[in-house]
Amino acid sequence: MKKRRIPTVLIAPGLCILVLGFFVPLILLFQLSWYQGAPGSGLVTKTLTTGNYTRLLGDVYYFKIFARTFRIALYATLLSFVLGYPMAMMLARSKGKAKTILFAVVLTPLLTNVVARTLGLMILLGRHGPINNLLALLGGFRVTLVPNVPGIVIGLTQVFMPYFVLSVSSVLQNIDDSLVEAARSLGSSRFRAFWKVVFPLSLPGVVAGSLFVFLLSFSAFVTPRILGGGKIMVMTTLIYQQAMLILDWPFTAAIGLVLLLISLVLVTMYTRALSGTERGKVVPQGHRRCACWSRAIRLAQDWYYDRIAAVGQRWGSFVRRWEGMRLSLHSVGLVTRIGGWTLKALIIAFILAPLPIVIICSFSGSSLITFPPRGGFSMQWYAGLLNRPEYIRSFLLSLQIALTCVVIGVSTGTLAALGLVRYRFPGKEVVRSLFLSPLMVPAVIVGIALLRFLAMMGWSATFGGVLLGHMVLVSAYVTRTVSASLVGFDRSLEEAAHDLGAGAIYTFRRVTLPLIKPGLIAGAVFAFLVSFDETTVSVFTTGPGAITLPVRLFSQLEYGVDPTITAISGLMIVLAVLVLLLIDRVLGLEKFSGMR
Amino acid sequence: MRTILRVLVLISLATMLAAAFVVPCLAEKIGEGRTLVVGAWGGPQEDIIREYVIKPFEEETGAKVELILGGSSGRFARIYAEKDHPTMDVVYLNLGQTPQALADGVVLPPNPEGVPEFNNLYPQAQEFGYGVSFMAIGIQYNTDYVEKPTSWLDLWKPEYRGKVAPFVFPGTQGSAFLVMAARVHGGYECNIGPGFEALKQLKPYPAILSGIPETNLAFMEGDVWFTPQIHGYTYLFKAEGGPVDFAIPKEGAPLAMNSAVITTNSQNVDLAEIFINYQLAQPAQEAFARELYYAPTNRTVVLDDELASMMPYGEEEVSKLLMLQWNMIIENQSEWADRWNREILED
Numbered sequence: 001m002k003k004r005r006i007p008t009v010l011i012a013p014g015l016c017i018l019v020l021g022f023f024v025p026l027i028l029l030f031q032l033s034w035y036q037g038a039p040g041s042g043l044v045t046k047t048l049t050t051g052n053y054t055r056l057l058g059d060v061y062y063f064k065i066f067a068r069t070f071r072i073a074l075y076a077t078l079l080s081f082v083l084g085y086p087m088a089m090m091l092a093r094s095k096g097k098a099k100t101i102l103f104a105v106v107l108t109p110l111l112t113n114v115v116a117r118t119l120g121l122m123i124l125l126g127r128h129g130p131i132n133n134l135l136a137l138l139g140g141f142r143v144t145l146v147p148n149v150p151g152i153v154i155g156l157t158q159v160f161m162p163y164f165v166l167s168v169s170s171v172l173q174n175i176d177d178s179l180v181e182a183a184r185s186l187g188s189s190r191f192r193a194f195w196k197v198v199f200p201l202s203l204p205g206v207v208a209g210s211l212f213v214f215l216l217s218f219s220a221f222v223t224p225r226i227l228g229g230g231k232i233m234v235m236t237t238l239i240y241q242q243a244m245l246i247l248d249w250p251f252t253a254a255i256g257l258v259l260l261l262i263s264l265v266l267v268t269m270y271t272r273a274l275s276g277t278e279r280g281k282v283v284p285q286g287h288r289r290c291a292c293w294s295r296a297i298r299l300a301q302d303w304y305y306d307r308i309a310a311v312g313q314r315w316g317s318f319v320r321r322w323e324g325m326r327l328s329l330h331s332v333g334l335v336t337r338i339g340g341w342t343l344k345a346l347i348i349a350f351i352l353a354p355l356p357i358v359i360i361c362s363f364s365g366s367s368l369i370t371f372p373p374r375g376g377f378s379m380q381w382y383a384g385l386l387n388r389p390e391y392i393r394s395f396l397l398s399l400q401i402a403l404t405c406v407v408i409g410v411s412t413g414t415l416a417a418l419g420l421v422r423y424r425f426p427g428k429e430v431v432r433s434l435f436l437s438p439l440m441v442p443a444v445i446v447g448i449a450l451l452r453f454l455a456m457m458g459w460s461a462t463f464g465g466v467l468l469g470h471m472v473l474v475s476a477y478v479t480r481t482v483s484a485s486l487v488g489f490d491r492s493l494e495e496a497a498h499d500l501g502a503g504a505i506y507t508f509r510r511v512t513l514p515l516i517k518p519g520l521i522a523g524a525v526f527a528f529l530v531s532f533d534e535t536t537v538s539v540f541t542t543g544p545g546a547i548t549l550p551v552r553l554f555s556q557l558e559y560g561v562d563p564t565i566t567a568i569s570g571l572m573i574v575l576a577v578l579v580l581l582l583i584d585r586v587l588g589l590e591k592f593s594g595m596r
Numbered sequence: 597m598r599t600i601l602r603v604l605v606l607i608s609l610a611t612m613l614a615a616a617f618v619v620p621c622l623a624e625k626i627g628e629g630r631t632l633v634v635g636a637w638g639g640p641q642e643d644i645i646r647e648y649v650i651k652p653f654e655e656e657t658g659a660k661v662e663l664i665l666g667g668s669s670g671r672f673a674r675i676y677a678e679k680d681h682p683t684m685d686v687v688y689l690n691l692g693q694t695p696q697a698l699a700d701g702v703v704l705p706p707n708p709e710g711v712p713e714f715n716n717l718y719p720q721a722q723e724f725g726y727g728v729s730f731m732a733i734g735i736q737y738n739t740d741y742v743e744k745p746t747s748w749l750d751l752w753k754p755e756y757r758g759k760v761a762p763f764v765f766p767g768t769q770g771s772a773f774l775v776m777a778a779r780v781h782g783g784y785e786c787n788i789g790p791g792f793e794a795l796k797q798l799k800p801y802p803a804i805l806s807g808i809p810e811t812n813l814a815f816m817e818g819d820v821w822f823t824p825q826i827h828g829y830t831y832l833f834k835a836e837g838g839p840v841d842f843a844i845p846k847e848g849a850p851l852a853m854n855s856a857v858i859t860t861n862s863q864n865v866d867l868a869e870i871f872i873n874y875q876l877a878q879p880a881q882e883a884f885a886r887e888l889y890y891a892p893t894n895r896t897v898v899l900d901d902e903l904a905s906m907m908p909y910g911e912e913e914v915s916k917l918l919m920l921q922w923n924m925i926i927e928n929q930s931e932w933a934d935r936w937n938r939e940i941l942e943d
Binding site for chain 1: 635638639642664665666667669670671673674676677678681683684696700764766803804806807809810812813814816817819836926927929930933937938941942
C-alpha cells in the first residue's frame, strides 16, 4: 500500500456512511425545499418555486413560533445556570467517593432514555401530579404546567443541565485555590471573593455551557412534543406536524433549512467561545478587538458583581445584628448551612426525581397513572409486557441496531480517527469537520432529510434505513472519542517495540491497543447508548414494521401515559443505572464525562 | 501495524457490505413465495385479526401472513412513498385517509367479484374501500357532574364554560368535532369559519385532548365534563368503572369508519381479496364488536341485543349516522391545520 493512500483508505468507510446517510439527504432536502408540495398526500410537483420560503418568512405567525422557541430555550438556559452552577461547584469541590456519587447524579439523566425521563416529568408536573397536589393542599389552586410552556422549560432543563454542569465544573476545577486565599487574606468576604474572583474566571465555562444548552433546547424535539402535548408549537414540533400529519414535505424542508441556518450560527458562536477560552484560561482582555466594547462589558460586570457582593454583605451584617440580639453566631451559621444543604439536596432531587417516580408508578394497581399510584402494589404491567409482542419485537430491533452500530461504528470510527490524527493530507481540517458535522446539526433535520431520502430509495422503515440514521450519529461520536485518546499517544512506544523486534501485529496488540483501549471502550459504550436511546431521528426513519423501542414509547406517550409504558421505562432506567455502574467499573465516571 | 490496518479496513468494509446486502434482503418480502403482508393496528385489534382472519385464511390458502403493526398515519405515508413497489398488500386506514388514497390511485377500488361479502355491506361501508367497522362520534360526558346532553349545542351552554375539551386536529375526533361545530352554527364543510368561531367560544379549554388514557384521567379527576369521542372508547372506560356515558346528539353523530384496502401495485391481489373477505365475515365482525364495541359493517352479522344496544347496529341505526364530506375535509386539511394552529392553539 502506498503511504499516500493510507489516510484515504482509513477514512473512506466512515465517509461513505456520512455521504450516504447525511450529505446526500441534506442536499436533496435543500432541493426539495424549492419544489411545490401537495399537502395531504406527500406528493411533490417538481416545479421550482420560492413559495415555501415566502410562506415561512412572510408570515407573522411563524415568526411567533420562532420567538416562542427562542424564549423557551432562553428560559431553559437560565434555569440551567441557576440550578447548574451550584451543582458544578459541588462537583468541583468534592473529593473521593462523594465526587463519584455526584458524577453519577449528573450522568444518570444523560444515560437514561429521554422518553423514560420525560414520562417521569409528565407524571410529576401533571395537573394531578405531586407538585399540583401540594399546591392544591397549600393554596387551593392548580396550575397547568403540562402541557404548557413552563413544563417544557423544566423538561429541557432537566434533560440538558448536565452538559452545563460538566462544562462549568471542568473550568472551576482548574481555578487556582490560592487566588481565593489571596482575596480572603486581603480582606474580602467569602461572597466577595467568589463574585470578584472565582465567578469571572469560570465565565468561559458558563458561556460554553449556556450556548450548548441553548442550542440543544432550541432544536430539541422529544421534550417539547411530549410535554407540550401537541398544543404548544415550537419550530421542531411544527416540522413534525408538517412532515408527518400534513405531509407537506417541501414546506417541511424549508422550515428545516431555516432551523439549520439558525443552529449553524449558534454552533459557530459556541465553538468560538470554546476555542478562545480553553481549559479555564481567560483570554486577556486586551486581545478583544474593540477596546471600548470590552470596557463597557467590564463596567457592567463590575457593577453586577458589586451588586451581588453588596447583597452578600447585607446578609453578613444581618447575621451580625442577630448576633447582637444574643443569638449565637453558631445557630445562624447553622441555618445558613442547612439552607445551603437544602438547596443542594433540592437540585439533586430535581435531577433524579423523574426516575423513581416512573419506577414507583410502574407498580401501580390502576390503569390510570397518578402519583402516588392508586390501587395498591401490582406487578401486572410487567407481566402484561409478556403479552405485548410488539414491545418485545421493538426491544429486539433496538438491540440489534445498537449492536450493529457498535461493530460498524467502532471499526469505521477508529479507522477514521487513525487517519485524521496520524496522517497529514490536504483538506484534513475540512474532512475532520465533515466527520463531526452530524453532531452540529439538529437531529430533527437529520430526521426529515433521511425521511425523504429513504422513501426515495425504498428503504423507509427497514432495518437498513433505521440503521443508516443511527450510523451517521454514532460514527461522529466514535471518531471524536477515539481521536481524543489518540492525540496524547506517544508513538515512540510503538517504534521502541518495533526496534526491539516486535512484529506489527504484536506491537498493535501489546502496545497500541492497550493504550487506546479506554477510548475504544468509551467509543463502544457511546455507540451503544446513542443508538439504543436514539429517538428524534428514528421518529422519522422508522415506520410500521420497523419501530425501535424509544420510538414506540414516544408514539404511545403522544397519546398519554399508559401503564405499560411506565413498566418499560422502569426497565430502561434500571438498564441505564447498570450501564452507569459498568462505566464506573471499567473507565471511571470522571474520565467518561470528560470524553463526552 | 500496516497489516493490522489492512485487516481493520477489510473487516469494516466487509461488515458494511454485509449490512448493505443482507439487510435489504431481510426487509424485502415481495415475491418470496406466497406471503401476504398486511398493515394493521396493534394491541387488541391484532389479536382479533390473528384469531379470526389470519387463522382461517392461512388454512384455506396455505399462504403465510405477515403483520406490520403501527398507527395508520405511518401506513398512509408509506403507501405513498412505496407507490410503485408496495411492501404491504393490505392496509387498514381510517376515513380521513381512505378517500385520498383512492383518489390518488394508491389503492385499488373495491372488487365485489373477488370479495363476495362486499355485497352484504351497508352502502356507507361500500363507499370508501372495504369498510371494516363503524364507529359513532358523539359526546362523552361526565356522569358525576352533568346530565346527558341532547344536542351538540348543549356544549356551548354558559354553565359548562371551561369544561368542554376539544380533540386535537387533524384526527378522527378532532376533525369531526370541528365540522359538527360548524354545522350546528350555520356552517358546513365548505364553510368552516363558523366552526372555528364556535370552538374559540369554548375557551378556556380545560385541555386539548389527544389520547385515550389522558382523556380518561381528565374525566376521572373532574377536569373535563364533555369531549367528542368515539363510542367504543367511552364504553370501554365505562366498563372499567369510569364516570362517563355516551350521548348521540339530536343533530346526529358523525360516522367514523376503518377500511381495509389493497395497494395498487400489489402482487398478491387474489390473496388480499380472500383475506379481506374473512375480515368482513361474521366471526371477525362479531369479535370486533364484542371486544372493542366496533359496529359491524356487514348487514348479515347477528349480535345479541345487549351488545347491539351499545353501538350503531342495524339498518336504522346505521342510517342515522352522519356521513361527513371527508373528501372536503382532507382537501382543506392543511389550510385548517394552519387555522387551528393560529386560532385554537394560540391564545
